[in-house]
Amino acid sequence: MRCSATPDSFTPSDPASLYIGLMSGTSLDGVDGVLLDSPLAGGTPQVRAHAARPFPEGLRAEFLALNTAGADELHRGALASLQLVELYSAVVADLLQSTGLKASAVRAIGAHGQTVRHRPDLGYTVQLGAPALLAERCGIAVVADFRSRDVAAGGQGAPLVPAFHRAVFAQPGADVAVLNLGGFANLSLLFADGRTLGFDTGPGNALLDHWAQRHIGQAFDEGGAWAAGGVVLPELLRALLADPFFARVAPKSTGRDDFHPAWLERHLARLPEPPAPQDVQATLSALTASSVAQALLRAMPQVAQLVICGGGARNADSLRRLQATLPGVACQTSDALGIPADQVEAAAFAWLARQTLLGLPGNLPAVTGAAGPRILGAIYPA
Ligand SMILES: Nc1ncnc2c1ncn2[C@@H]1O[C@H](COP(=O)(O)OP(=O)(O)O)[C@@H](O)[C@H]1O
Ligand SMILES: [Mg+2]
Numbered sequence: 001m002r003c004s005a006t007p008d009s010f011t012p013s014d015p016a017s018l019y020i021g022l023m024s025g026t027s028l029d030g031v032d033g034v035l036l037d038s039p040l041a042g043g044t045p046q047v048r049a050h051a052a053r054p055f056p057e058g059l060r061a062e063f064l065a066l067n068t069a070g071a072d073e074l075h076r077g078a079l080a081s082l083q084l085v086e087l088y089s090a091v092v093a094d095l096l097q098s099t100g101l102k103a104s105a106v107r108a109i110g111a112h113g114q115t116v117r118h119r120p121d122l123g124y125t126v127q128l129g130a131p132a133l134l135a136e137r138c139g140i141a142v143v144a145d146f147r148s149r150d151v152a153a154g155g156q157g158a159p160l161v162p163a164f165h166r167a168v169f170a171q172p173g174a175d176v177a178v179l180n181l182g183g184f185a186n187l188s189l190l191f192a193d194g195r196t197l198g199f200d201t202g203p204g205n206a207l208l209d210h211w212a213q214r215h216i217g218q219a220f221d222e223g224g225a226w227a228a229g230g231v232v233l234p235e236l237l238r239a240l241l242a243d244p245f246f247a248r249v250a251p252k253s254t255g256r257d258d259f260h261p262a263w264l265e266r267h268l269a270r271l272p273e274p275p276a277p278q279d280v281q282a283t284l285s286a287l288t289a290s291s292v293a294q295a296l297l298r299a300m301p302q303v304a305q306l307v308i309c310g311g312g313a314r315n316a317d318s319l320r321r322l323q324a325t326l327p328g329v330a331c332q333t334s335d336a337l338g339i340p341a342d343q344v345e346a347a348a349f350a351w352l353a354r355q356t357l358l359g360l361p362g363n364l365p366a367v368t369g370a371a372g373p374r375i376l377g378a379i380y381p382a
Pocket of ligand 2: 024026
C-alpha cells in the first residue's frame, strides 16, 4: 500500500467539491485512487491525496485470463468483480484515513472498473466491477460504466481523459500534447485555438511488461534498464509498425484485443533467426516511442510541448526514446505541472464522476467519434 496526502488537513473549496477517482488499467498492476478537489465555482482541480494498492497475484491472473474466451466466464467475471471491490474499498479507506475525512464529505466515487473486452466495432465494451457493492461498502455514491454510453452513441468509448487533460494541462496560446503511457498509450492534443483531439496510439507498457515477466521474471522492467541495454531490431520494428492500426486515422482505440502476446509471437516467428530477448525488449520500447511520435507529428505537426503521464513515465528508457524521436518537442512528465504521473488517470475519473453528477457531458465527440456529447456512466446513490 502506498498513501500520501497534502500536509495536515485541508478545507475543501466548497462542500460539494470532493470526489474520489479509482483507476485500474490494462497494465493490471493495481489500483490507483485519488481524492480530487474540483470546486463548483471552477478553477483548476487539485489532487489532495493519493493511495495505491497492487493486485493480488491471483486476481491479476484472473483478469488477464478473462481478456480472452474461456470456460464459465460470467461466473468468474462476477467473482473477480467482487474481489476488485475489496481492493477499491481498501483504497477509498486509505484516502479517507490519510485525509481525516468522513465518507459523507465525498460527493461521489468515479470507479473505472477493469476492462476485459473492448469492442466498439461490435458496439460493446466491458469494464468489470460491482458498483452496487462498492456504494454499499463505502457509503458514497458511485459512478461506473463510463464508456458504454459513448459506445452506444457510436463512439470508441475511449479515450475519455482528454477533457480532463484540457482542464488541467492546457496553456493559453500553446499547442500542448498529453501522453498517457498505461498498458496502452493515448494522446490528448490540446490546440491553442481551443480544439481538443485524442486517440489511442497503440501499445504502451502491456507488451513490455509481458516480455519482462517472461524473460527476467519481474512485473515490469524497472526504469527501462533492461530495454536500455538491448539493441533495436530494425526489421522487427518495421514489421510491428506495419500493423494496420497505426495507419488508421482517429477516432480509434485499442487494447489487449489488438495487441497481445500472440501478436508479438507471430512477428517473432517470421524473423530469420530467434532474437535475443533483451533486443526484443528494446524494440518494443522503440515501438511505443515511434508509434506515439508518428501519430503525434501527423495530428499536431507544430507541437512544442509533450506532457507525459501514466506509469510509463517512470520508464527512463521510454522517455529517452520519445525525446530522441521528437527532437523539437519539450518532453516532461506531469509531475512538473502539479499532478504526479501515476495520479492523472484516477484524477480524470474523479472529474468524470463530477461531470456526471452535475449533469454535464464527459466525452468529446471529436475524440471518440460519438454522435454527440453524452452524460457518461450510471449512478449508484450512497
Ligand atoms: N519504476 C518503473 N519503471 C518502469 N516502468 C514502470 C515503473 N513504474 C510503473 N511502470 C510501468 O507503468 C505500468 C503501470 O502504469 P499505469 O499508468 O498504472 O497503467 P494502467 O493504467 O494500464 O494500469 C507498469 O505496468 C509498468 O509498465
Ligand atoms: Mg495501473
